[in-house]
Amino acid sequence: MRQYETDSGARKAVFSPVDNRARVDAVVHRLGDAIELGLLADGEQLPGETELAGQLGVSTVTLREALMALRQRGLVTTRRGRGGGSFVSLPEVPADDRLRARLRGWSTEELRDLGDHWAALSGAAARLAAQRTAPEDLDPLRRTAEELARAADAPARSRLYGRFHVELAAAAQSARLTREQVALQSEVGALMCLVLADDACREEVAECHRAVISAVQDGAHETAGTLAERCVRESAARLVAVRLSL
Amino acid sequence: MGVSPGLATLDTETETWVASQVGGALEAVFETVAATRADTEALLDRVTARGRPPASADLAALRPGLHQRLRLEDLVSGVGFVAAPGLLTDVPAWLEWWQSAADGDVRPLLLDLDPGHSAYSDYTHWDWFALPRDTGRRAVAGPYVDYLCSDEYSLTLSEPVLIQGRFAGVAAADVYLRHFEAAVLPLLRRLSRPAHLVNARGRVAASADPAHLAGSLTRGPDFGGLLTGTAPGAYDGLRLVPCHGVPLVLVLAG
Incomplete structure (x- = not known):
């Protein structure tokens, strides 16, 4: 009984309604990223509201609010009547400008926290991978590092950068870390285009990835973890620097 | 000392029995994989006999069989045919892949296989595809984190599908590791010594030994070499028993 009293504040938080705003934002981020990354093509029709809400696991009310926000940003248009529905529409402004507008939606504190979460995931994954990796398990990571070194455009670099971290989590033999990393990359992927367009940054990242692979291969788990964290922190710092220049 | 030859023989018999049960x-x-391969080969033969190359829509004919196998085989959570790139006329790559959902429903896997969109569009490097293609034989891939299809820690069993002797893709089935463990743990617990199962690379696939948990590596023995034969081996006090017919080794602590 006393336990309940002391913890009443925390308990109240547990049973309070799940923040609808957070869900709307999550849907806006998800669909917005997909459009920015070209996963959804210009002019493509989105599934119907009920179906889309079901697929995303949110209520139709939440989905409508999210579509409204996407319309306001010019990423979605809605046509009524026969042949109507919601369509992806890429505004005429260059992709970089739209991404900068997206980044403006993040505070530096949120970016710092995102970097912390990411560093925790990738650092832990690198440490475990160093303990659990057979030589053959490193082939995917090597391939990704090589492809990243050759990738020409920013979206391709960003996809490969994300894949490296997902593969690192898989090399740790952890389905949970991998799922977390996939979710995190779906948030951060589009933003990383802003920093990876720069060849010097791409080179620095590629160098860092090669160092992580070597440490994992040598079974040097502390070094691998520290290197992976540093790699992520440098990327997050670059994002913060771009954010502060806006 | 203190162990009669009779008991030692009994131990050996139990080990052999457990290894064969795991197999x-x-x-x-x-x-299940072989049935999918046979269905796919018959289908592809029928289509090509009509004088046209196969298309993705042809593979819909596999669905009743795939659905039935998903429902009948408890260990299987995903099953299907994965086409070799270039096999089908209308798409560069294709997975006719079905999974059982937590609610018991059967659902198709829909992947973005456009390399311009997805960093995961090339599936030909995964062991479950590359091993049957390169060796011409059936294979067990994993344990590995399957972030392409299921997000689960899994084993994938696969074998090559051939049209007129040429590699056309793989038939495969996914076994989630937690289901595999549930199936083999009662067997491992019958043994008098702590035991675990490893793949050819020494990766632990299931374990009744807290010192060797699933996903970790057992280093030292040449498990791949041992699996080329059927005879048990030993390494630094460990007893190593190959599981008949599948690339797993039963490892018993000293």
């Missing part, structure tokens, strides 16, 4: 559990999954 039998995966053999049932391989039957």
